[in-house]
Amino acid sequence: MGEQAFPFNDFQDWMYSLMSKRTLGITVLADFILSEGVDAVLDNVVDRAGATAVALNPTVTAPAEEGQGSWQPPSDAGASPRLFDRPLFGKTGLWVRSAPSYVPQERFYTDSPYAPRPASDLTKAHGHVVGEFIDAAVERGVEVYFQLSGQTAPGLRDEDRPLRPDGGTPKRMADTGCLASPAIRAYLYAYVADLMDQYPKIAGFRPDWPEYPCYMLDEGFQDFNPHVRRWALERGWAFDDLQADVAALYEYLHGRLTNDDLATFAAGDRGAGGGLALLRRYPGVFDWLRLKSALSVDMVRHWREALDATGHTGLKLSANAFMPPLTLLTGFDFAG
Structure with a gap:
């Protein structure tokens, strides 16, 4: 069999041709754009990695004195110290203070009990960099997304936080x-x-996380906030019945486990059979998992409505979520 002509000048051209047919997105926190510069970040993300889309947050930061602002990087689920592999502002870990990259317009928030974060001196000094990054990325043919928290607001009130089935925090x-x-x-x-x-x-x-993140056992048993009860009853869910079963399972796991239970969980199947048998004692738990999935889908739908309401046609929505099988507990449903 004879050699066939390769229809591209070199391997890199071929790779770029493949990349042009699908989306490759990379998230870059604005901290690193401020730390390394607009062109340096885009050279890495676009020219070296071949990204066709980039996501960032509309936030600017600067190094702060110890104890001021927040520590970066944040703790790893609260269990172990972490350091940046790629230094931020020349350090592998540091305190930073932050502010929005723009001056929020209060006229948009007249129907919201929550106000936006106020602009500060950081906004004035560094906010322009986010706009410059967006302009430069678009000039290179790269789509730009904002990555935002999927289910919270500044100064979150207790009445808007999730609750356990027993009403506790x-x-x-x-x-x-x-x-x-x-x-x-x-x-x-x-x-x-x-x-x-x-x-x-x-x-x-x-x-980011239009679901219920689950790092700790308690997080697998949220959310029985009255807002969820109202939402569920409006859609025909037997909320009180499933809450009773989930509360009973929670109580069992927190004081009634036996040595036989633990032996079953440590069996060769890693407790799959025993866990399923335990859940069958509380059938409302299965409805609870389905409810969380429906609620997560409804939140994503709300995001879609918010994008459409801006009047900007063609806005894309791409949720960032936990991966299966953790989605069974977080509620996010990739199938929709």
Whole structure:
């Protein structure tokens, strides 16, 4: 069999041809854009990695004194110290203070109980860099997304936080909000409109965790907030019945486990059979998992409505979520 002509000048041209047919997105926190520079980041993301899309957050940061602002990188589920492999502002770990990259317009938030984060001296000094990055990326033919929290608001109120089936506050690693909270949904609606007014070249949004993140056992048993009860009853769910079963399972796991239970969980199948048998004692748990899935889908639908309401046609929505099988507990449904 004779040699066939390769229809590209070199391997790199061939790879770029393949990349042009599908999306390859990379998330870059704006901290690193400020730390390394617009062109340096785009050279790496686009020219070296071949990305066709990039996501960033509309936030600017600067190094802070110890104890001020937040420590970066954040703790790994609260269990172990972490360091940046790629230094930020020349350090592998540091305190930073932050502010929005733009001046929020209060007129967008008249229907929201939550107000946007206020601009600060950081906004004035560094906010322009985010806009410059967006312009430069678009000039290179790259789609730009904003990656935002999918279910919370600044100054989150307790009434908008998830609850356990017994009404208590769960022990959590992630301080996320209740997916059914009207106040949070109103804020997200306003936030999207505000951002599109400021950054009209954005191609879309990536809501981060439009679900219930699960790092700790308690987080697997949220959310029985009254907002969820109202949402569920309006859609015909037997909420009180399933709450009773989930509460009973929670109570069993927190005081009634036996040595036989533990032996079953440590069996060769890693407790799969025993776990299923335990869940069958509380059938409402299965309905609870389905409800969380429906609620997560409804939150993503709310995001879609918020994007459409801006009047900017063609805005894309790409949620960032936990992967299966953890989605069984977080609620996110990739099938929709």
